[in-house]
Amino acid sequence: MKILKNIFKNSRSNEDGIFFGEIQNIIGFKPSSIQYYQKAFTHRSTNKMDFKGNPMNYERLEFLGDAMLSAVIAAYLYNQVPTGDEGYLTKMRSKIVSREHLNELGRDLNLIRFVESKVPTQHFGENIHGNIFEALIGAIFLDKGYDYCQKFIHKCVIIPYVDIAKLEGKVISYKSLLIEWCQKEKKSFNYDVFDDNGIDGQKYFGVKLSIDNKVISKARATSKKKAEEKASQRAYFVFQEMIDHKQ
Structure with a gap:
């Protein structure tokens, strides 16, 4: 029995180590608390609870990540387009953080491979990609704070995808x-x-x-x-x- 326990423990430890390495490669720095990132990829179908009986899934982190992404993009646009009025800046931000674009970002990083769920991934809606991308941002904020969150968004969103001139002509809806x-x-x-x-x-x-x-x-x-x-x-x-x- 002790041998079986050790085998299971080593297997779990190996899985956590692989996950830690994969997440570090994606975010570009070493996580301090891997638990935040594990939660960012936990689907509500697992029915996991913390020690207080609160749900353990990515939905609250998604909410937080959405707010952080919006704040970072708003600050970027404010600085980059000094002549843009409130309406212009709001439209431009909406184009960058549109559900379609967030889904694209999540797919590009292949984040869905990390999702722990009791539902087969092929049954997920398309928005799962954007949802877990936002949850990842929320996890980064809780783990490392605003500056690291901002760095990640600049690296993965602004630098490769944000072109002000092209965005001006893009139709969201x-x-x-x-x-x-x-x-x-x-x-x-x-x-x-x-x-x-x-x-x-x-x-x-x-x-x-x-x-x-x-x-x-x-x-x-x-x-x-x-x-x-x-x-x-x-x-x-x-x-x-x-x-x-x-x-």
Whole structure:
């Protein structure tokens, strides 16, 4: 029995050592408390609790990481674009910390390989990549403080991905852009959403987008949100010259 315990202990120790090394390679410095990082990759499906009975998963760290990322990016933009007003800076920050971009960052670092879960990873939604990226930032903040958190964000987000000129022309949501334009131009708009199931058995939603009572575009996707966004993008290209002129 003692031999089995030692084997298990050595195996667990080896796993922790490998995890420690992998995390150090990603964040660029030596963690002080590996427990924060283990928690950053623990899914709620594990039902783990701390000694006080509080849930042990990445969700609270995700909240903290989101706030820290937003603060660092806000400070960077404030310093880099001294002529930008509040509205401009807010839009630019939103583009950098968009869910799509955070998911891309998480995928690029292949963070999902560290996730401990009772749910198969293929059943996770796409946002898992961005969620654990934010949780990792939260873990860094608790472990090493703001300065290290800022260094990590500069290395992994700002330096490789943030180009002010390119970001100015990037559209996060075609639906939001189109609605904003319609409201400014006093145009009526309507998204007519309906079930549009295909022969493959997959549930789809269809959308007809009308502007001033005229159907401008149609789209089909596996969710209402995706269908509306796709229809909005197609409508944007119809009115692109007028919309861009107003930006």
